[in-house]
Amino acid sequence: MSEYLPLLIGLLFLSGILVTVLYPIFKQRLGWVLSLIPLTIFVLLLISLGDIGTQTIKLLPSDFSLLPGIDFAFRMDGLSAIFGLLITGIGFLVVLYASWYMKNYNRQAHFFSYLMFFMAAMTGLVFSDNLMGLFIFWELTSVTSFLLIGFDHHLEKSRQAALQSLLITGFGGLCLLFAAILIGQIAGTYQISEIIASGIDFTAHPQYQLIFILILVAVLTKSAQFPFHFWLPGAMQAPTPVSAYLHSATMVNAGIYLLLRMHPVLSGTILWKYSLILAGVITMFLGAWFSMGQKDLKRILAFTTISALGTMVLLIGIGTPLSIEATLVFFIVHGLYKGGLFMVAGIIDKSTGTRDITVLSKIWKPLPATTIFGVLALISMAGLPPMLGFVGKELVYVAKIHLPGISWIILPLGVGANIMMVAISLTIFVEVFYTKSKKPAIPIHYTEKKLPWYFILGPGVLALAGLLLGLFPAGLNQVIANALFVTKNQVVDVHLLLWHGFNEILLLSIFAILLGVIVFVFRKPVTKFIRLTIKWFDIYHLPTIFMNVMNQYLKIAGKYTQRIQHGYHRYYLMTFFVATLAITAFQINWNFTELVPLGGFSTIRLNIVILLMVSSLAVLFAVFSMSRLSAILSMGVVGYGIGLLYLLYGAIDLAITQFLSETVIMVLFVMVIYYLPKFAKLSNKRSRIRDIIISLAVGAGVTIVVLHSRALNNYEPISNFFTENSLLKAHGRNIVNVILVDFRALDTLGEITVLTLAAIGVFSLFRFTIKKESK
Amino acid sequence: MNNNNFKNIILENIVTLFMKVMVIYSFYLLLRGHNNPGGGFIAGIIASTGFIFFAIIHGTKALQNIIKFQPQLFIASGLSLVFIAAFLPVIISKEILTGLWIQTKIPVWGEFHLGTPLIFDTGVFLVVIGVILTIVISIMEVLKWN
Numbered sequence: 001m002s003e004y005l006p007l008l009i010g011l012l013f014l015s016g017i018l019v020t021v022l023y024p025i026f027k028q029r030l031g032w033v034l035s036l037i038p039l040t041i042f043v044l045l046l047i048s049l050g051d052i053g054t055q056t057i058k059l060l061p062s063d064f065s066l067l068p069g070i071d072f073a074f075r076m077d078g079l080s081a082i083f084g085l086l087i088t089g090i091g092f093l094v095v096l097y098a099s100w101y102m103k104n105y106n107r108q109a110h111f112f113s114y115l116m117f118f119m120a121a122m123t124g125l126v127f128s129d130n131l132m133g134l135f136i137f138w139e140l141t142s143v144t145s146f147l148l149i150g151f152d153h154h155l156e157k158s159r160q161a162a163l164q165s166l167l168i169t170g171f172g173g174l175c176l177l178f179a180a181i182l183i184g185q186i187a188g189t190y191q192i193s194e195i196i197a198s199g200i201d202f203t204a205h206p207q208y209q210l211i212f213i214l215i216l217v218a219v220l221t222k223s224a225q226f227p228f229h230f231w232l233p234g235a236m237q238a239p240t241p242v243s244a245y246l247h248s249a250t251m252v253n254a255g256i257y258l259l260l261r262m263h264p265v266l267s268g269t270i271l272w273k274y275s276l277i278l279a280g281v282i283t284m285f286l287g288a289w290f291s292m293g294q295k296d297l298k299r300i301l302a303f304t305t306i307s308a309l310g311t312m313v314l315l316i317g318i319g320t321p322l323s324i325e326a327t328l329v330f331f332i333v334h335g336l337y338k339g340g341l342f343m344v345a346g347i348i349d350k351s352t353g354t355r356d357i358t359v360l361s362k363i364w365k366p367l368p369a370t371t372i373f374g375v376l377a378l379i380s381m382a383g384l385p386p387m388l389g390f391v392g393k394e395l396v397y398v399a400k401i402h403l404p405g406i407s408w409i410i411l412p413l414g415v416g417a418n419i420m421m422v423a424i425s426l427t428i429f430v431e432v433f434y435t436k437s438k439k440p441a442i443p444i445h446y447t448e449k450k451l452p453w454y455f456i457l458g459p460g461v462l463a464l465a466g467l468l469l470g471l472f473p474a475g476l477n478q479v480i481a482n483a484l485f486v487t488k489n490q491v492v493d494v495h496l497l498l499w500h501g502f503n504e505i506l507l508l509s510i511f512a513i514l515l516g517v518i519v520f521v522f523r524k525p526v527t528k529f530i531r532l533t534i535k536w537f538d539i540y541h542l543p544t545i546f547m548n549v550m551n552q553y554l555k556i557a558g559k560y561t562q563r564i565q566h567g568y569h570r571y572y573l574m575t576f577f578v579a580t581l582a583i584t585a586f587q588i589n590w591n592f593t594e595l596v597p598l599g600g601f602s603t604i605r606l607n608i609v610i611l612l613m614v615s616s617l618a619v620l621f622a623v624f625s626m627s628r629l630s631a632i633l634s635m636g637v638v639g640y641g642i643g644l645l646y647l648l649y650g651a652i653d654l655a656i657t658q659f660l661s662e663t664v665i666m667v668l669f670v671m672v673i674y675y676l677p678k679f680a681k682l683s684n685k686r687s688r689i690r691d692i693i694i695s696l697a698v699g700a701g702v703t704i705v706v707l708h709s710r711a712l713n714n715y716e717p718i719s720n721f722f723t724e725n726s727l728l729k730a731h732g733r734n735i736v737n738v739i740l741v742d743f744r745a746l747d748t749l750g751e752i753t754v755l756t757l758a759a760i761g762v763f764s765l766f767r768f769t770i771k772k773e774s775k
Numbered sequence: 776m777n778n779n780n781f782k783n784i785i786l787e788n789i790v791t792l793f794m795k796v797m798v799i800y801s802f803y804l805l806l807r808g809h810n811n812p813g814g815g816f817i818a819g820i821i822a823s824t825g826f827i828f829f830a831i832i833h834g835t836k837a838l839q840n841i842i843k844f845q846p847q848l849f850i851a852s853g854l855s856l857v858f859i860a861a862f863l864p865v866i867i868s869k870e871i872l873t874g875l876w877i878q879t880k881i882p883v884w885g886e887f888h889l890g891t892p893l894i895f896d897t898g899v900f901l902v903v904i905g906v907i908l909t910i911v912i913s914i915m916e917v918l919k920w921n
Contacts, residue, residue, distance in 0.1 A: 063868045064865065064868055652812040653812050653813075653814065653817065656812060656813075656817050657816060657817055657820065660817065660820040660821060660824060661820060663824060664820065664823070664824060664827065664907065667824075667827055667828075667831070668911065668914065671831070671914065671915070671918065671920075672914065672918070675918060729874075730874055730892070731809070731874075731876055731888040731890065732809035732810055732892070733809070733810040733811070734808060734809055734810055734811055734812060734813070734814070736814070737808045737809055737813070737814040737896070738809065738892075740814060740815075740816065740896075740899075741809075741814070741815070741892040741895045741896045741899070742872075742874050742892050742895075745861070745872045745892070745895060746871075746872055748895075748899060749857060749861060749872075752853070752854070752857065752898075752899055752902040752903070752906075753854070755902060755903070755906045756850050756854060756902060756905075756906060758906065758910075759847075759850060759905065759906040759909040759910055760909075762909065762910045762913050762914075763847070763909050763910075763913050765913075766913035766914065766916065766917050767913070769917060
């Protein structure tokens with residue numbers, strides 16, 4: 001079954017393009033049609049879970065490569081299966097959810113197009129078996145998430161948040177590119193499976209530090225780790241379906257995925273272990289701490305996401321099989337509850353018009369089903385039984401306790417973060433859902449009966465999945481074991497249990513819950529204190545600092561650009577000519593013994609001499625003419641002279657082109673000349689002398705270069721190849737045309753693109769002046 | 776410049792004829808381009824020369840009436856043709872821009888080849904027409920040469 005996977009990923013991309021065509025047909029039902037594709041992939045992955053046994057990795061090589069060694073080969077193993085299942089499963093729910101959420105937006109087709117592209121890129125990322133392919137998908141997720149976050153682009157905040165996330169994740173993407181190149185250079189291949197199979201010890205390689213740091217930056221930026229975490233809360237400007245998708249199981253987890261994928265290659269060093277643990281611990285605690293001080297439901301969720309990501313990075317840093325197991329379980333847990341909670345936040349936002357938890361209250365009455373799903377997700381977030389969150393959290397504790405050496409610092413911070421999670425879950429529950437709070441009930445725009453069922457389906461399915469998996473966690477054993485085999489390269493028996501019996505871990509959990517309740521009871525002073533600390537930190541408000549640095553950078557860049565791009569055409573030309581002359585003169589002086597090669601000329605033909613004389617006379621006339629028209633006409637004579645030269649040497653196509661373009665240019669000149677200001681001598685004598693010297697020198701330089709080039713033949717000229725193969729392989733007798741449309745078609749493609757750009761430039765320039773005049 | 780002031784019927788008719796000849800000739804050049812002097816680029820310039828002369832005498836409005844489409848549409852369709860020709864080979868797992876050929880024997884004519892380079896060349900042809908017309912019409916509109 002899994003052979004169809006690349007096809008389906010392609011179909012995802014295609015659906016992104018086809019949205020434009022499909023939207024007019026399906027209108028509001030578009031989401032239904034589009035959701036079928038991720039659903040298909042989800043089902044396919046479920047079926048093929050049986051296919052891929054514990055220790056098999058299914059490679060799906062591709063015939064098509066972008067460049068040698070860079071292709072879109074895919075792989076199917078336990079790790080990508082877990083990520084793929086969550087991406088497509090939640091993707092399916094999100095598309096359905098969005099089809100109602102976005103119904104009042106103007107640019108729905110755009111939205112679905114971006115969303116499908118993002119989904120495709122994300123799916124491609126986790127299944128790619130080529131490092132370069134992975135990088136391409138990685139960057140695609142950055143670009144498409146930029147479009148999604150900035151979807152409300154009429155708001156400045158949205159634009160800024162989108163730009164911020166693009167710059168940060170894009171920077172990380174560049175680091176990933178360098179790391180991929182370095183790894184590829186060392187291993188001699190970009191295929192991840194081959195790199196792992198080659199058994200090269202990267203950790204002992206002298207460039208290991210560099211590779212690791214590059215990968216680390218990529219991960220920290222993508223997964224919103226400290227100190228790059230600030231783009232994630234900013235990204236809450238996106239429409240809620242986007243947040244639900246990007247921050248539950250996709251975008252931000254790409255970094256986690258990369259770490260797990262690179263684990264067999266790069267892990268095991270002190271550097272790996274401690275830098276990941278450090279980043280993870282700080283992020284985990286900071287996220288939890290800051291989330292308590294927020295009022296906006298989505299921002300609270302954003303900070304808890306940061307905290308959860310920190311936990312995962314920390315666990316990967318610990319690196320024991322147990323901790324990796326905990327990472328994988330926690331990833332699933334987090335994807336399920338965070339996706340659900342974001343969607344619940346969206347539902348509440350739609351039905352009440354606000355997300356402020358100080359205003360919201362008594363949601364239970366109008367939105368009973370939503371409340372049930374939301375509370376289930378909250379229980380999972382707090383890590384209480386019987387949800388999967390409990391299983392995950394217990395595993396995390398186990399992994400942290402069994403860490404030799406530094407568990408005394410990590411464990412308290414971990415418990416601290418968990419206390420915060422409990423307190424936040426309780427706070428949200430009481431402030432938003434609970435019926436008996438003292439706050440007045442909030443006015444409702446939509447009661448649940450007015451909402452379509454597929455709008456509430458998403459959180460429902462996710463919450464129930466969390467509950468079911470929590471009750472029967474053994475169902476995940478095989479899947480996690482498969483993924484563990486890929487990351488740790490060893491077979492580990494996985495036994496997930498909801499109830500471990502009464503032990504130290506359970507005591508820790510109870511302790512955390514109790515403290516969480518205490519924090520919740522005293523939440524007013526606590527949040528006050530936390531807000532105070534946030535205020536202290538505001539001196540180092542990272543988003544502002546980041547924007548300042550960016551603005552400063554732009555200012556400096558602008559200053560230096562203006563120095564080079566001054567806007568005077570004549571000085572551009574002068575710079576260009578002088579620089580070219582200097583470089584060629586240096587080269588000629590360096591490489592050749594005689595400056596001007598004389599001799600070896602073929603016999604001089606009389607007709608060419610006459611032609612050249614006429615052309616030269618025309619040039620002289622153009623220079624000294626006092627009328628524009630005659631100057632232009634004489635330049636035309638020069639142009640036609642060149643065309644005749646082509647003709648005399650048998651290049652008919654060139655000659656025709658030259659004549660035609662000369663004609664068109666002449667016509668254009670004559671057309672505008674009427675409107676030009678009167679001819680006047682504006683330059684003084686000094687600049688004229690300077691110009692004469694420059695032009696004479698350039699002329700002499702070009703002549704010398706041409707004379708030299710006649711005698712130079714370092715390589716066999718490629719024209720022989722063209723002549724031999726033109727008719728045989730390209731079925732054409734006109735070599736010039738065959739070169740244009742077949743041998744060098746890529747060049748032509750580039751040229752006509754440039755032509756188009758020029759036309760667009762001229763068009764917009766003139767349109768602008770016409771509009772200005774008519775005002 | 777307003778051409779209502781001096782109407783020259785002979786010139787107008789000659790230019791109309793000239794344009795038609797140029798356009799037909801350009802198709803001829805486009806089709807023969809692979810084996811004889813010609814090709815999309817040259818054909819494009821020839822056709823647009825005809826259009827330009829027509830526009831100079833009749834004004835841009837008349838030209839727009841004759842070609843029906845915005846010149847930008849030429850560019851767009853030309854670029855799409857080029858991309859189609861470029862990516863058709865990808866579908867059958869070949870490199871981008873590989874030439875695909877159909878070879879048949881037509882009675883009278885003899886050996887006959889038809890391939891993606893012709894689509895490509897047609898794309899180039901349309902782009903060149905579109906670019907030149909866009910530039911010229913933009914300039915002429917600024918000059919109020921309607």
